[in-house]
Amino acid sequence: DSGVTQTPKHLITATGQRVTLRCSPRSGDLSVYWYQQSLDQGLQFLIQYYNGEERAKGNILERFSAQQFPDLHSELNLSSLELGDSALYFCASSGGGWGLYGYTFGSGTRLTVV
Amino acid sequence: GESVGLHLPTLSVQEGDNSIINCAYSNSASDYFIWYKQESGKGPQFIIDIRSNMDKRQGQRVTVLLNKTVKHLSLQIAATQPGDSAVYFCAVADTGRRALTFGSGTRLQVQP
Numbered sequence: 001d002s003g004v005t006q007t008p009k010h011l012i013t014a015t016g017q018r019v020t021l022r023c024s025p026r027s028g029d030l031s032v033y034w035y036q037q038s039l040d041q042g043l044q045f046l047i048q049y050y051n052g053e054e055r056a057k058g059n060i061l062e063r064f065s066a067q068q069f070p071d072l073h074s075e076l077n078l079s080s081l082e083l084g085d086s087a088l089y090f091c092a093s094s095g096g097g098w099g100l101y102g103y104t105f106g107s108g109t110r111l112t113v114v
Numbered sequence: 115g116e117s118v119g120l121h122l123p124t125l126s127v128q129e130g131d132n133s134i135i136n137c138a139y140s141n142s143a144s145d146y147f148i149w150y151k152q153e154s155g156k157g158p159q160f161i162i163d164i165r166s167n168m169d170k171r172q173g174q175r176v177t178v179l180l181n182k183t184v185k186h187l188s189l190q191i192a193a194t195q196p197g198d199s200a201v202y203f204c205a206v207a208d209t210g211r212r213a214l215t216f217g218s219g220t221r222l223q224v225q226p
Contacts, residue, residue: 002157002159004157031212033212033213035214041218041219042203042205042216042217042218042219043158043203043214043216044216045213045214045215048212048213055212056210056212056213058213090157090158092157094212103148103160103214104160105157105158105159106157107155107156107157108156108157
């Protein structure tokens, strides 16, 4: 158990719909990062939040948005879903470091758009 | 921006052999590199990291080599075991955004 919790583990929805993915960071970590992993591909950085504020953006579509709440959990909102949005979505949290105990990934949410 | 590539999509080795997984990166200013292991249904797990002021770093059964001249790094796994079967990613750290740029992964298959 990495300490980073993502829910739900699986999500199946129809095109045009909206979904919300949730991430609870490891205890004490202030930063949350979202990544998208399409089939057999590497992870693509989407967005970073630090202590409730957006800090950095990657390849995040305008249909996607995120926020981090006062209790530090984060939500990734995906709207007007398309078939191509089917992917694994990972959340990572960090307390400032990079290594073994620094930058930790959750187990992901598998989104299937039909 | 940074792009990271991997030389082989799949690597098949015999149990007990040594495995070598390669990775190339594009940005000569990159200074921190991490190897991750991803098993089916799980998130990436940290294996080993290396900073650009080093050429080699060793862990338990794993060694990472960094060649800054040709912008190449490799992961060596000694005495590969069935439990090593997974997809391996190299990642380059963007210390400004605190984000990682991942390669597309190499699937390591260990044959008994």
